[in-house]
Every structure is written in C-alpha cells, then in structure tokens.
Amino acid sequence: DQQVKQxxxxxxxxxxxxxxxxxxxxxxxxxxxxxxxxxxxxGPTFLISISSIKDKNEDGRFTVxxxxxxxxxxxxxxxxQPGDSAVYFCAASYSGGSNYKLTFxxxxxxTVNP
Amino acid sequence: xxxxxxxxxxxxxKSGTSVKIECRSLDFQATTMFWYRQFPKQxxxxxxxxxxxxxxxxxxxxxxxxxxxxxxxxxxSTLTVTSAHPEDSSFYICSARNSDRGGNQPQxxxxxxRLSIL
Numbered sequence: 001d002q003q004v005k006q007x008x009x010x011x012x013x014x015x016x017x018x019x020x021x022x023x024x025x026x027x028x029x030x031x032x033x034x035x036x037x038x039x040x041x042x043g044p045t046f047l048i049s050i051s052s053i054k055d056k057n058e059d060g061r062f063t064v065x066x067x068x069x070x071x072x073x074x075x076x077x078x079x080x081q082p083g084d085s086a087v088y089f090c091a092a093s094y095s096g097g098s099n100y101k102l103t104f105x106x107x108x109x110x111t112v113n114p
Numbered sequence: 115x116x117x118x119x120x121x122x123x124x125x126x127x128k129s130g131t132s133v134k135i136e137c138r139s140l141d142f143q144a145t146t147m148f149w150y151r152q153f154p155k156q157x158x159x160x161x162x163x164x165x166x167x168x169x170x171x172x173x174x175x176x177x178x179x180x181x182x183x184x185x186x187x188x189x190x191s192t193l194t195v196t197s198a199h200p201e202d203s204s205f206y207i208c209s210a211r212n213s214d215r216g217g218n219q220p221q222x223x224x225x226x227x228r229l230s231i232l
Contacts, residue, residue, distance in 0.1 A: 032218040043120070043207050043223035044158070051218055089157065095218060100146070100211060102221055106157040 003027045004092050006105035014113055019077040021108050023090030026071065030092040034102070035064060035075045038087045047088075048075070080112045117141050118210050120224025127198065128232055134194045135227045137208030143188040144210035148221060149181070152205045164191040188213070198231045205229075 005024045013019045021035075031052035036044035050057040050064045050073070057064050063076045077084055090105040117140040125133050137147055147164040162183055163171040170183035180202075182194040191210075195202055205228055209221035 034220055036223075041205070041226065041228065043118070043209075043225045046116075046220040046222060049218070049220055093218070100218070100221075101148070101160060101163065102209075103160075104157045 001026075002106075003030075004090055004103050004105040006088075006090055006108050008108050009106070010109040010111070012111045012113065013080050015082055016079045019075075019080045019084065019110055019112065021075040021077075021088050021090075021110065023073045023075075023105055024071055025073075025092050027092070027094070027103075028071070029094040029096065030103075031095055032093050032100075033064070033066060033073050034091045034093075035062075036089045036091060037084075038089060038107070044089055077110075080110075082112045082114050085110055085112050116212065116220075116222040118208065118222045118224040120208050120227055122227060123225060124228045124230075126230045126232065129199050130197055131231075132194055132196045133198055133229060134192055135206055135208070135229075137191045137193070137210065137224055139189045139210040139212075139222075142210070142212040143214055144191075145188060145213040146211050147185060147191040148209045148211075149183065149191075149193050150207045150209070152207060152226075158207065161193075166191075195229065198229070200231045203229055203231045 034049040035047045038044040048062045066073045087107040089107045091102040119138045121136045145166045149161045150158040161176045164185040166185045185191040207226040209223045
C-alpha cells in the first residue's frame with residue numbers, strides 16, 4: 001500500500017515558466033511534508049517542508065502548498081531553470097511515529113528545457 | 115550546515131565479501147540515522163533506523179543478519195552488508211536527523227554508495 005503517491009513520473013517545462021509537481025497521500029496521521037531534489041548517483045537534497053498547521057510555505061523560487069482535506073500537496077518552482085532538472089521526491093512523516101521515519105513517493109523527473 | 119558524509123561512494127567486490135559503509139554527520143549530532151536502498155528508477159526504500167547506543171530497528175523484510183548496523187557515536191553509523199551477493203547490488207543511502215533540534219525537521223542525506231557485487 002503506497003501511502004505517498006506521485007502520479008506523474010515525468011514533467012517537462014520551458015525555462016522561465018512555472019513547474020508544478022504534485023503529491024497525494026493516504027495516511028491522515030501525516031503532519032509533516034517535505035520535498036527533496038535528487039540528481040543521479042547522489043543523495044537527495046532537502047528543498048522545502050511544510051507542517052500540517054500551515055497551508056503554504058515559500059522559500060525563494062520554491063513554494064509548497066498543502067491541502068489537508070484533499071490530502072494533496074504541490075511544489076511550485078517559479079521561474080524554472082535548467083539546473084532544476086532532477087528527480088523530485090515528496091516525503092511525509094508524523095510526529096507521533098517512531099523516530100520520525102519518512103515515507104517517500106516514487107519521484108517525478110522534471111526536465112526544464114532552455 | 116547539515117552535512118552528511120557517506121563513504122565509500124562506490125564499491126565493486128566479489129561475491130561473498132562483506133562491505134562496510136560509513137555515514138557521518140559532520141556538523142551536527144544525530145542520535146538517529148536512517149539507511150535506505152534505492153533500485154533503478156524506484157523510490158527510496160527505508161531499510162532500518164539506526165539508534166545511537168541501541169539496536170537498530172529494521173523494516174519488515176530486511177534481514178538483520180545480512181545488514182548489520184552499528185551506531186556507536188552521535189556522528190557515525192555504519193552499515194555492513196555481510197557475505198554480499200549479486201542481488202545485494204544497489205544504491206545505498208544514509209540520512210541523519212539533527213538531534214539538537216526537536217520537533218519536525220528534515221533528514222539530511224549522504225551522497226550514497228553504489229555497491230556492485232560480481
């Protein structure tokens with residue numbers, strides 16, 4: 001049973017436009033959500049997170065939106081740059097769980113075309 | 115800040131060899147570290163949670179005797195793949211959580227170890 005789902009395996013956008021990556025979750029206990037960026041043969045790099053008490057968090061070009069009623073979150077990248085091309089993983093955890101384990105989605109490959 | 119170093123980055127060895135992978139938090143203390151495995155074009159699969167000074171907690175289906183974890187200090191966890199076979203070939207990644215901070219916070223990842231068993 002996949003508790004965190006990224007239904008789009010890939011996304012292609014033009015440089016300068018907005019990239020929107022989506023993530024759905026099924027476990028209503030999740031209260032902390034994160035986005036990671038990953039290049040091949042490297043470990044994931046933390047991008048941005050959001051707590052369930054908020055519905056939006058912004059950091060530079062990156063904004064994460066959380067819709068708890070829909071169990072949906074999204075990452076917006078504006079403007080997109082070629083260097084943003086990577087696999088993006090959505091992850092979730094709950095503070096009541098053991099050791100703050102993260103559950104990951106399968107990732108979305110973002111390609112930003114010059 | 116929040117740098118996690120993983121070593122080695124790439125290992126090629128013969129079947130039957132045991133391989134040790136180190137994970138270090140360089141600028142923070144981590145009472146909890148995590149070990150993941152990633153197959154090609156797949157998500158990160160949590161193998162075990164490494165707890166400083168105590169036994170690791172393994173996920174269902176992960177063999178404890180196959181994947182030995184030691185977390186002897188607040189900055190170092192090791193994963194030993196014992197008697198490795200070709201099916202153990204994979205990308206292994208560790209992460210660490212800053213134990214100086216409470217509450218929700220991100221895990222920070224090492225750059226991974228590519229293990230190839232011949």
